[in-house]
Amino acid sequence: MSGRIELAWSAPLAYACDVLVVGGGSAGASAAVAAAEQGADVLLIERYGFLGGTGAMVLDTFYGFFTPGSVERKVVGGVPDRVIAGLERRGMVLKRPNTYGAGAGYTYDPDTLKLVWDELTGEAGVRVLHHVTFVDVLKEGDRVTGAVIATKQGLRAIRARAVVDASGDADVVARAGGPFEDAGADGTAQSLTTTFRMIDVDVDAARAFPKAELWARMTEAAEGGDYDLPRREGSAHITPFPHVMHTNMTRVAGVDATDPEQLSRAEREGRRQAFEYGRFLRDRVPGYERGHLSGLATQIGVRESRRVRGEYWLTRDDVLAARRFPDAVARCGAPIEEHHAGGDTRWEYVPDGETYDIPYRCLLPREIEGVVVAGRCLSASHDAHASVRSMAQCMAMGQAAGVAAALATGGDLRGVDVGMVRERLVAMGALL
Numbered sequence: 272m273s274g275r276i277e278l279a280w281s282a283p284l285a286y287a288c289d290v291l292v293v294g295g296g297s298a299g300a301s302a303a304v305a306a307a308e309q310g311a312d313v314l315l316i317e318r319y320g321f322l323g324g325t326g327a328m329v330l331d332t333f334y335g336f337f338t339p340g341s342v343e344r345k346v347v348g349g350v351p352d353r354v355i356a357g358l359e360r361r362g363m364v365l366k367r368p369n370t371y372g373a374g375a376g377y378t379y380d381p382d383t384l385k386l387v388w389d390e391l392t393g394e395a396g397v398r399v400l401h402h403v404t405f406v407d408v409l410k411e412g413d414r415v416t417g418a419v420i421a422t423k424q425g426l427r428a429i430r431a432r433a434v435v436d437a438s439g440d441a442d443v444v445a446r447a448g449g450p451f452e453d454a455g456a457d458g459t460a461q462s463l464t465t466t467f468r469m470i471d472v473d474v475d476a477a478r479a480f481p482k483a484e485l486w487a488r489m490t491e492a493a494e495g496g497d498y499d500l501p502r503r504e505g506s507a508h509i510t511p512f513p514h515v516m517h518t519n520m521t522r523v524a525g526v527d528a529t530d531p532e533q534l535s536r537a538e539r540e541g542r543r544q545a546f547e548y549g550r551f552l553r554d555r556v557p558g559y560e561r562g563h564l565s566g567l568a569t570q571i572g573v574r575e576s577r578r579v580r581g582e583y584w585l586t587r588d589d590v591l592a593a594r595r596f597p598d599a600v601a602r603c604g605a606p607i608e609e610h611h612a613g614g615d616t617r618w619e620y621v622p623d624g625e626t627y628d629i630p631y632r633c634l635l636p637r638e639i640e641g642v643v644v645a646g647r648c649l650s651a652s653h654d655a656h657a658s659v660r661s662m663a664q665c666m667a668m669g670q671a672a673g674v675a676a677a678l679a680t681g682g683d684l685r686g687v688d689v690g691m692v693r694e695r696l697v698a699m700g701a702l703l
């Protein structure tokens with residue numbers, strides 16, 4: 272099918288705000304809370320019926336709070352700490368120490384996370400609109416002045432002084448004509464994963480089974496032809512619930528997650544694989560003999576799509592050299608963790624116990640005004656992104672973007688006093 276249909280439409284101006292946050296994942300929810308606490312009138316729009324994004328619909332472990340390696344240092348604070356405190360109050364988070372991989376993580380109940388975000392945004396006075404999808408920008412010259420959203424009642428327009436693009440896919444920057452690198456379109460994007468939980472598991476037996484043996488059984492099962500298991504080193508871990516294990520095993524590669532047809536195929540393939548891995552676990556792995564697949568991810572997990580071209584482009588070298596920047600608004604000690612199309616995962620580490628800085632300039636898209644980005648669509652190379660995308664860093668970037676958006680006089684995000692952003696962040700508990 273080809274051709275083009277010209278549409279003439281108008282949208283009622285339904286909302287006005289100081290700061291519009293597009294996307295309510297780790298980055299967007301943090302941005303909204305931080306901006307509102309700085310006194311801005313904040314509207315947060317989210318296409319699903321809950322906040323937390325990938326952290327609520329695909330995952331259950333925050334990485335990036337701590338450095339891996341021999342010295343465990345906490346590198347993130349502020350709004351992310353309050354998320355952990357909210358989960359702790361309900362007994363729905365546990366710290367899983369780890370010296371390798373991505374380091375120690377906080378494993379939580381994703382449904383409780385949704386409630387915690389409701390509370391944090393509610394207490395901060397954020398207006399939240401669920402079940403609306405950002406579809407376009409309002410623009411005057413190079414300046415983005417608002418957005419158009421699709422609702423059940425039709426299109427609606429929103430006027431905003433500043434916009435935070437926390438959509439994960441840089442939807443705002445892309446519609447505004449800003450520059451980005453499209454990992455999906457050029458075939459370099461990290462693979463996608465449909466996570467799932469196994470219930471009715473003998474967790475002690477499952478935990479006692481060494482990872483190397485699990486991987487050996489995966490390889491044997493796949494090579495024997497009885498199971499279709501594209502990834503041979505997937506993992507499973509404990510959760511706050513007895514008899515429940517959470518998995519990260521499936522792998523769907525070569526997908527442009529912004530293309531609806533490709534994403535639709537990926538959803539179906541991810542689901543098919545999830546049930547295949549579930550069958551394998553039940554048949555072949557100790558502890559899972561009476562297990563059942565439950566809690567399939569709400570959608571397939573997208574690791575990488577568009578990354579904006581910002582005022583600074585974070586590189587692999589910055590990560591591996593633990594580089595510092597004068598306009599740092601967050602820190603990261605997580606390794607480069609690349610889930611490529613093959614059977615394994617590539618790991619490269621920041622020097623032991625060290626961190627690198629995420630500069631404010633990585634949140635500022637070039638060529639357009641009035642927009643700051645946060646989360647996995649930041650300005651970074653494929654390799655740097657594979658390190659900096661953990662949820663703790665997305666929350667840290669989000670709170671920085673929120674503070675900057677609140678301080679941006681007339682939406683001038685480029686002219687924001689970064690020294691003042693840093694001061695406000697430190698006052699909120701951020702670690703810089």
Ligand SMILES: Cc1cc2nc3c(=O)[nH]c(=O)nc-3n(C[C@H](O)[C@H](O)[C@H](O)COP(=O)(O)OP(=O)(O)OC[C@H]3O[C@@H](n4cnc5c(N)ncnc54)[C@H](O)[C@@H]3O)c2cc1C
Nearest residue numbers: 294296297298318324325334405439464572573646647662
């Ligand atoms: C399979 C997988 C495993 C991972 N494992 C871990 C892990 O164990 N620990 C860890 O810390 N990190 C992990 N990561 C990385 C981490 O989850 C992501 O990088 C992070 O969650 C991204 O946060 P974000 O806020 O930028 O985006 P998201 O969490 O994706 O949030 C974007 C939000 O915007 C909304 N949205 C998008 N487009 C629109 C639109 N047009 N209109 C309205 N709303 C919109 C979405 O619904 C969503 O809520 C993993 C990622 C994947 C995919």
